[in-house]
Amino acid sequence: MTSPLVEANGLGRRYQQAGEAVVALSSATLRIWPGQRIALVGRSGSGKSTLLHLLAGLDQPSDGSLTWPTLGPVESLLPEKIALVFQAPSLLDSLSVAENVALPLLMAGRAKDCADRVTFALNTFGLLSLADKLPQTLSGGQMQRVAMARAIVGEPQLILADEPTGQLDQVSGHALIDALLRHLAGSECALLIATHDPVIAWRMETQWQMEHGRLSGCERSGGSR
Numbered sequence: 001m002t003s004p005l006v007e008a009n010g011l012g013r014r015y016q017q018a019g020e021a022v023v024a025l026s027s028a029t030l031r032i033w034p035g036q037r038i039a040l041v042g043r044s045g046s047g048k049s050t051l052l053h054l055l056a057g058l059d060q061p062s063d064g065s066l067t068w069p070t071l072g073p074v075e076s077l078l079p080e081k082i083a084l085v086f087q088a089p090s091l092l093d094s095l096s097v098a099e100n101v102a103l104p105l106l107m108a109g110r111a112k113d114c115a116d117r118v119t120f121a122l123n124t125f126g127l128l129s130l131a132d133k134l135p136q137t138l139s140g141g142q143m144q145r146v147a148m149a150r151a152i153v154g155e156p157q158l159i160l161a162d163e164p165t166g167q168l169d170q171v172s173g174h175a176l177i178d179a180l181l182r183h184l185a186g187s188e189c190a191l192l193i194a195t196h197d198p199v200i201a202w203r204m205e206t207q208w209q210m211e212h213g214r215l216s217g218c219e220r221s222g223g224s225r
């Protein structure tokens with residue numbers, strides 16, 4: 001029987017805002033399985049980024065349990081096993097596009113793979129001609145494509161993408177997701193993508209909804225796969 005990549009039970013996250021507790025995530029119970037394609041939808045402020053940051057091991061829950069049964073301890077997750085595409089710009093200004101994309105490989109001690117893998121990742125998202133550019137010379141949409149290339153370069157087992165098409169017009173956004181899904185076709189890499197775009201959401205096999213920190217749609221992922 002396959003084990004889940006991520007398992008969460010009763011997961012919650014509270015923040016303090018001006019002395020008041022804000023419940024950003026409440027009692028989320030979920031599993032993510034190899035090869036799953038999941039859309040996470042919900043209004044602004046509903047808790048999508050909060051959940052993704054927890055699942056990436058970047059943040060710690062206030063309540064509940066969170067484990068990565070097939071991936072191992074939390075310190076080993078990023079950036080090799082889990083790739084996180086941040087909602088906010090996250091490229092390093094002083095590095096070229098190609099150097100930014102190479103970072104996960106360098107951090108994982110895979111320097112010898114760099115040249116081939118970086119060329120492949122750039123090509124997957126139509127970025128070869130921008131390889132030597134610095135991030136500040138790129139458009140917001142180009143930066144998001146670079147962040148996506150950086151996410152796939154190390155062949156992670158789970159990609160968590162936080163509104164990766166938020167800076168793109170709809171046609172370009174759909175083209176980016178097409179390229180990602182083509183790349184992942186037949187792969188055991190799982191994808192969880194937060195999006196406000198219903199067309200992108202329905203391209204995923206599973207839709208999770210977030211409303212005021214309450215997650216639904218993930219009930220069927222509770223059993224074994």
Ligand SMILES: Nc1ncnc2c1ncn2[C@@H]1O[C@H](COP(=O)(O)OP(=O)(O)OP(=O)(O)O)[C@@H](O)[C@H]1O
Pocket residue numbers: 015016017022023024042043044045046047048049050051087
């Ligand atoms: N670091 C923080 N400190 C305090 N409150 C926070 C923090 N991060 C998020 N929040 C609050 O938690 C709630 C959920 O925020 P979150 O960013 O997860 O929403 P979201 O669904 O990703 O929204 P969007 O679609 O706008 O990106 C909001 O009320 C937000 O104000």
Ligand SMILES: [Mg+2]
Pocket residue numbers: 048049050087162
């Ligand atoms: Mg968000």
